[in-house]
Amino acid sequence: MTLTPTRKRILFAVVLIGLALTWPGYTLFAGARPFIFGFPASFAWLIACVLAGFAALVLLYQHDNKRKQAKP
Amino acid sequence: MTFALSMTTSTSPSTIILGIVAIYLLISLLTGVLPSFKTSKSVGGFVAGDRSMNTLLLYFVVGASIFSSFAFLGGPGWAYSRGAASFYIIAYGVIGIVPLYFFGPRAWRLGKEHGYVTQAELLSDRFDSRFLSVLIAALSVVVFIPYLTLQMIGAGYVLNVISEGMIPEWIGAGVTYLVVLVYVFTSGVMGVGWSNAFQGMFMMIVAWALGIYLPETLYGGIGPMFEAIIDAGKEQMLQAPGLAADGSPWTWGAFSSAVLVSAVGYSVWPHFFMRSFAAKSDRAMRLSVVLYPTFLIFLVPILLIGFSAIVAFPGVEQADTILPYVLMQLELPAVVVGLFCAGALAASMSSGDAILHSAASIAVCDGVGKVVRKPLDDRTQRFLIRIAVVLIGLIAYLFAVVIDVSIVALLLGAYGGVAQLFPVVFAMFYWPRANRAGAIAALVGGVLVNTLFLMMPELKPLPLHEGVYGLMVNVILLVGVSLATEPPRKEIIERFH
Numbered sequence: 044m045t046l047t048p049t050r051k052r053i054l055f056a057v058v059l060i061g062l063a064l065t066w067p068g069y070t071l072f073a074g075a076r077p078f079i080f081g082f083p084a085s086f087a088w089l090i091a092c093v094l095a096g097f098a099a100l101v102l103l104y105q106h107d108n109k110r111k112q113a114k115p
Numbered sequence: 116m117t118f119a120l121s122m123t124t125s126t127s128p129s130t131i132i133l134g135i136v137a138i139y140l141l142i143s144l145l146t147g148v149l150p151s152f153k154t155s156k157s158v159g160g161f162v163a164g165d166r167s168m169n170t171l172l173l174y175f176v177v178g179a180s181i182f183s184s185f186a187f188l189g190g191p192g193w194a195y196s197r198g199a200a201s202f203y204i205i206a207y208g209v210i211g212i213v214p215l216y217f218f219g220p221r222a223w224r225l226g227k228e229h230g231y232v233t234q235a236e237l238l239s240d241r242f243d244s245r246f247l248s249v250l251i252a253a254l255s256v257v258v259f260i261p262y263l264t265l266q267m268i269g270a271g272y273v274l275n276v277i278s279e280g281m282i283p284e285w286i287g288a289g290v291t292y293l294v295v296l297v298y299v300f301t302s303g304v305m306g307v308g309w310s311n312a313f314q315g316m317f318m319m320i321v322a323w324a325l326g327i328y329l330p331e332t333l334y335g336g337i338g339p340m341f342e343a344i345i346d347a348g349k350e351q352m353l354q355a356p357g358l359a360a361d362g363s364p365w366t367w368g369a370f371s372s373a374v375l376v377s378a379v380g381y382s383v384w385p386h387f388f389m390r391s392f393a394a395k396s397d398r399a400m401r402l403s404v405v406l407y408p409t410f411l412i413f414l415v416p417i418l419l420i421g422f423s424a425i426v427a428f429p430g431v432e433q434a435d436t437i438l439p440y441v442l443m444q445l446e447l448p449a450v451v452v453g454l455f456c457a458g459a460l461a462a463s464m465s466s467g468d469a470i471l472h473s474a475a476s477i478a479v480c481d482g483v484g485k486v487v488r489k490p491l492d493d494r495t496q497r498f499l500i501r502i503a504v505v506l507i508g509l510i511a512y513l514f515a516v517v518i519d520v521s522i523v524a525l526l527l528g529a530y531g532g533v534a535q536l537f538p539v540v541f542a543m544f545y546w547p548r549a550n551r552a553g554a555i556a557a558l559v560g561g562v563l564v565n566t567l568f569l570m571m572p573e574l575k576p577l578p579l580h581e582g583v584y585g586l587m588v589n590v591i592l593l594v595g596v597s598l599a600t601e602p603p604r605k606e607i608i609e610r611f612h
Contacts, residue, residue: 054213057213061378064210065206065374065375066367066371069355069367070367072355073354073355074354075354080338081336081337082338083341083353083354085199085355086202086418093412096210096212096213097405097409100404100405100408101405103216103405104401
């Protein structure tokens with residue numbers, strides 16, 4: 044399957060999530076405070092990244108399905 | 116609950132706990148053995164389930180086979196002893212699963228067209244090398260044995276602590292893995308699939324129940340629990356990247372490289388990758404990958420279990436036993452403890468069965484099958500895989516009862532070795548110029564460098580995961596040697612690209 048602009052954008056988002064969970068991205072949210080929904084900032088950031096990763100995969104899947112259906 | 120309490124008046128708690136564990140093992144055995152009646156008696160049936168796994172089964176196989184003793188015991192153990200360092204376990208999963216979305220459907224299509232059932236079959240055809248197949252088989256078995264050992268140790272730990280030492284670890288691990296051995300032996304991958312569906316659902320419920328219950332009971336909620344950790348002067352445990360094994364702050368280099376190597380290795384674990392061949396369709400394969408983060412979220416309560424013990428139960432030396440230890444301290448009804456105990460066993464078994472099945476399949480299909488002069492017929496191959504199931508199970512069991520190392524440390528070592536497969540798998544699909552010489556040089560070089568730094572960490576130029584150094588050498592050799600030698604044959608490129 045080719046790299047369409049949408050696929051590229053989603054893959055770029057996945058790379059950003061990877062950077063957000065390692066140095067240097069994670070250093071921005073590495074502290075214990077503030078607490079978000081009872082979780083330390085570092086933990087809440089991690090959960091947010093998992094949810095973002097899930098959203099990216101759902102978008103990728105929907106995009107690919109649409110392309111497959113559009114093919115004759 | 117009333118039932119549990121009334122039972123405890125007449126029966127000892129240990130008997131109830133062990134009774135629940137026995138029922139759990141029996142259900143696992145049945146769900147694992149029954150699919151043998153529906154699957155064909157061929158190698159394709161045993162190894163790839165006749166390519167009939169739907170999204171639901173694949174979801175649990177992919178999810179449950181990676182969440183293991185490592186997650187259920189090592190995860191809380193790390194959160195308890197190293198705080199935010201444990202976040203790496205979740206961090207690598209998010210990015211590590213993505214390549215499988217791309218590799219999986221391609222592998223599935225090629226498997227359907229050309230009959231592949233293992234990762235090494237695919238690689239050895241693409242790179243036109245039997246030697247590569249044997250090499251991957253050897254590498255897979257070498258990393259699978261410690262991984263399987265780790266699952267057995269986990270099962271032994273749980274039963275030992277829960278029974279207050281009554282059941283020695285070697286008996287606990289032995290009984291649990293006898294059940295696994297029986298259903299893997301009889302049903303192959305479909306036994307793994309159905310038992311994982313049962314075990315996966317079971318441990319998800321247990322993990323969420325416990326992850327919410329413990330902070331609530333011990334501190335009055337998740338927020339107050341983390342506040343208590345800060346009040347106890349342990350704020351550093353909540354700051355990424357947490358603590359190193361010796362209690363000093365972990366470095367960002369070590370944390371990031373552990374995430375990177377684990378993420379790179381994740382999608383190419385042979386037992387994980389070869390489920391692509393068992394998928395019913397490429398859509399089922401892709402959807403199971405897309406849904407995977409929902410399984411990943413289940414690691415959040417697992418880590419909460421470990422965090423909940425930091426202030427309430429300080430000083431537990433063997434951090435990997437923190438979950439069963441806490442359960443025993445809380446004076447919970449025996450039925451509840453029994454269910455949690457069975458959940459931890461489910462985590463161990465749902466990975467152990469997949470590893471055992473894959474290790475045996477790979478050892479025979481990609482190792483023995485490529486070494487012997489005459490091709491093995493289907494019946495002989497299936498027979499040999501079953502023998503290998505028993506032999507590999509026994510070897511791992513022997514290691515499990517004699518070694519003494521941290522569960523997560525063992526797995527981190529194995530990940531470095533497996534990660535070396537990634538560049539070769541990537542090139543197989545996406546770089547037509549990659550050839551046999553390049554692939555072999557990359558794999559051998561990467562594994563050697565990884566092993567060297569694993570054995571002698573003092574030689575590392577920077578405190579990064581040894582897999583990073585292996586991957587650098589791996590990629591340089593793959594590109595350099597491929598470009599310096601003849602390109603692959605045209606018909607091979609046409610088939611794969």
